Amino acid sequence: MGFFRNLGDIFQILRHVFRQVMSRPFTYFYPFEDREYPERTRGRHIHVREKCTACMQCVRACPNVAISIDKSDKHYEKDAALFFDYTRCIFCGMCTQACRFDALFHTKVVDISEGEREDLLYGPDKIETLDRDPLEWRGRRFR
Amino acid sequence: MSPDILDETTEIWFGPQHVSAHGWAAKLTLVGDFVVECDPNAGYFHRSAEKCLEFRNFRQGALIMERLCMLEAFLAEYPYVQAVEKIAGLEVPERAKVMRTIMMEASRIHSLQFWWGQFSAELGLFAMLLWPWVDREFFLDAFEELSGSRHAVSYSTPGGVKYDFNDKVLEKLDIAIARFEDRMPVMRDMLMGSPTFRARTEGIGQYTLKQGLKFGLSGPPIKACGLPMDLRKDAPDPNLAYDMIDWEVPVTESEEHPGESDAYDRMVQRFREMETSVEIIRKLLPLVPEGPIVDPKARGKSNRLPEGEAYGRVEGTRGISTLWLKTTEKAQTPYRAKIRGPCFNSYYSLKHLVPGAKFADFIVVFGSLDPYPGWWDR
Numbered sequence: 001m002g003f004f005r006n007l008g009d010i011f012q013i014l015r016h017v018f019r020q021v022m023s024r025p026f027t028y029f030y031p032f033e034d035r036e037y038p039e040r041t042r043g044r045h046i047h048v049r050e051k052c053t054a055c056m057q058c059v060r061a062c063p064n065v066a067i068s069i070d071k072s073d074k075h076y077e078k079d080a081a082l083f084f085d086y087t088r089c090i091f092c093g094m095c096t097q098a099c100r101f102d103a104l105f106h107t108k109v110v111d112i113s114e115g116e117r118e119d120l121l122y123g124p125d126k127i128e129t130l131d132r133d134p135l136e137w138r139g140r141r142f143r
Numbered sequence: 144m145s146p147d148i149l150d151e152t153t154e155i156w157f158g159p160q161h162v163s164a165h166g167w168a169a170k171l172t173l174v175g176d177f178v179v180e181c182d183p184n185a186g187y188f189h190r191s192a193e194k195c196l197e198f199r200n201f202r203q204g205a206l207i208m209e210r211l212c213m214l215e216a217f218l219a220e221y222p223y224v225q226a227v228e229k230i231a232g233l234e235v236p237e238r239a240k241v242m243r244t245i246m247m248e249a250s251r252i253h254s255l256q257f258w259w260g261q262f263s264a265e266l267g268l269f270a271m272l273l274w275p276w277v278d279r280e281f282f283l284d285a286f287e288e289l290s291g292s293r294h295a296v297s298y299s300t301p302g303g304v305k306y307d308f309n310d311k312v313l314e315k316l317d318i319a320i321a322r323f324e325d326r327m328p329v330m331r332d333m334l335m336g337s338p339t340f341r342a343r344t345e346g347i348g349q350y351t352l353k354q355g356l357k358f359g360l361s362g363p364p365i366k367a368c369g370l371p372m373d374l375r376k377d378a379p380d381p382n383l384a385y386d387m388i389d390w391e392v393p394v395t396e397s398e399e400h401p402g403e404s405d406a407y408d409r410m411v412q413r414f415r416e417m418e419t420s421v422e423i424i425r426k427l428l429p430l431v432p433e434g435p436i437v438d439p440k441a442r443g444k445s446n447r448l449p450e451g452e453a454y455g456r457v458e459g460t461r462g463i464s465t466l467w468l469k470t471t472e473k474a475q476t477p478y479r480a481k482i483r484g485p486c487f488n489s490y491y492s493l494k495h496l497v498p499g500a501k502f503a504d505f506i507v508v509f510g511s512l513d514p515y516p517g518w519w520d521r
């Protein structure tokens with residue numbers, strides 16, 4: 001009995017292994033390829049300055065004091081410069097939910113690692129655009 | 144063993160650098176290969192969560208709670224939300240109640256799958272580490288589709304939930320559950336029937352129901368002794384949807400040693416928990432009603448709470464987690480929050496369960512109780 005049971009077990013395991021071998025890999029060859037991120041992904045923010053009214057609700061909602069505001073820095077009639085400290089941000093989404101004027105959003109960009117700590121302090125020039133210099137490492141360019 | 148070996152004791156520290164000891168350390172006194180004294184130490188994971196809660200307002204507090212135990216984020220954040228709802232007297236819409244319950248049960252499955260892989264790896268069965276974890280990824284995908292984050296979901300908020308279900312979320316949840324139902328029985332039988340596994344777990348870390356209650360255990364470690372102690376059934380929460388459907392509390396009654404549980408029984412119990420969770424989700428999914436997901440007045444009402452105190456509690460994956468919240472009149476932040484996690488008790492019960500066991504069995508006893516450091520260092 002034991003022999004046949006063991007044989008049955010081995011067949012079960014082999015079937016399982018075979019299915020695993022045949023299926024698509026679960027890992028990605030990051031950074032050369034990347035997965036698709038869902039619509040609601042809470043990645044780094046983008047600040048739409050035309051719509052901002054400097055109401056400070058995002059600053060108040062943030063649990064970690066990751067946003068600071070400079071009200072005197074104006075491009076438009078009533079807007080403000082936002083400074084994001086990504087060493088503190090936990091990507092909780094409280095600030096984007098608090099903004100009633102469609103001026104602050106999360107984006108699908110989640111790879112914001114930097115070599116220097118200071119580079120994670122996003123000033124108004126960095127937070128208003130998604131463009132950035134491509135990462136270079138040993139002569140290769142990543143995305 | 145010769146008598147002179149028995150005269151000499153060796154003290155070793157298990158953790159905090161050990162790979163299985165992620166944020167905890169226990170001092171073990173050994174005689175030969177046997178542990179004679181076990182001294183669990185807390186404090187390596189301390190982030191002063193209770194103090195942090197005093198500096199966050201009532202909508203932000205749940206974010207701290209879910210970081211106590213990332214694996215059961217939907218469940219961990221709930222006691223805080225419940226306590227705030229009780230003090231503020233908030234009504235939760237029907238839709239939010241059902242959605243909360245579904246996601247809490249999905250979170251339970253995902254947490255148990257994580258534990259399943261981790262426990263198997265601690266026993267040295269590495270195939271069983273990866274297979275449950277692959278299935279777990281599908282639940283994480285569903286969480287990500289729902290909330291935008293895989294672990295720190297920040298889903299419940301006083302008066303409802305933050306993110307609504309849509310077709311994609313339901314589809315991903317369905318894929319995850321179908322895959323789980325397809326593969327779990329095969330992998331379970333493979334693991335539980337394995338002679339290696341049985342030899343490592345049977346009779347290890349055995350305690351009686353009376354002892355378990357004395358240790359203050361709750362959740363699967365108690366249900367594995369045959370006592371159907373479950374908060375979902377015993378004290379149905381009006382803001383959750385467990386009383387809308389019929390379901391049975393899973394218990395494990397061992398035939399060889401009734402009224403007692405060993406590491407093997409606790410494993411069986413956790414598989415039954417997963418099956419029950421799937422059953423609850425399957426029954427609740429067609430019952431999601433239409434309507435708002437959050438009480439429109441909740442935002443204003445949760446800004447400043449009246450004076451009061453309340454208990455929030457939930458049947459978590461590892462046992463009952465409670466939070467006591469006290470507020471003063473018109474304060475924006477709590478006066479005091481006291482967290483009682485389920486794992487403090489299971490961790491310190493090692494002091495009584497481990498002595499007498501072999502050194503190699505220490506991690507089996509620890510793993511079978513499934514403590515998570517976040518719950519005792521708060």
Ligand code: SF4
Pocket residue numbers: 061062063064065066067088089090091092093094095096
């Ligand atoms: S996502 Fe959360 S932590 Fe980050 S800036 Fe917004 S509110 Fe602050």
Ligand code: SF4
Pocket residue numbers: 047051052053054055056057058059080098099100101102103104
């Ligand atoms: S980003 Fe939104 S919430 Fe923040 S100051 Fe501007 S308008 Fe107000």
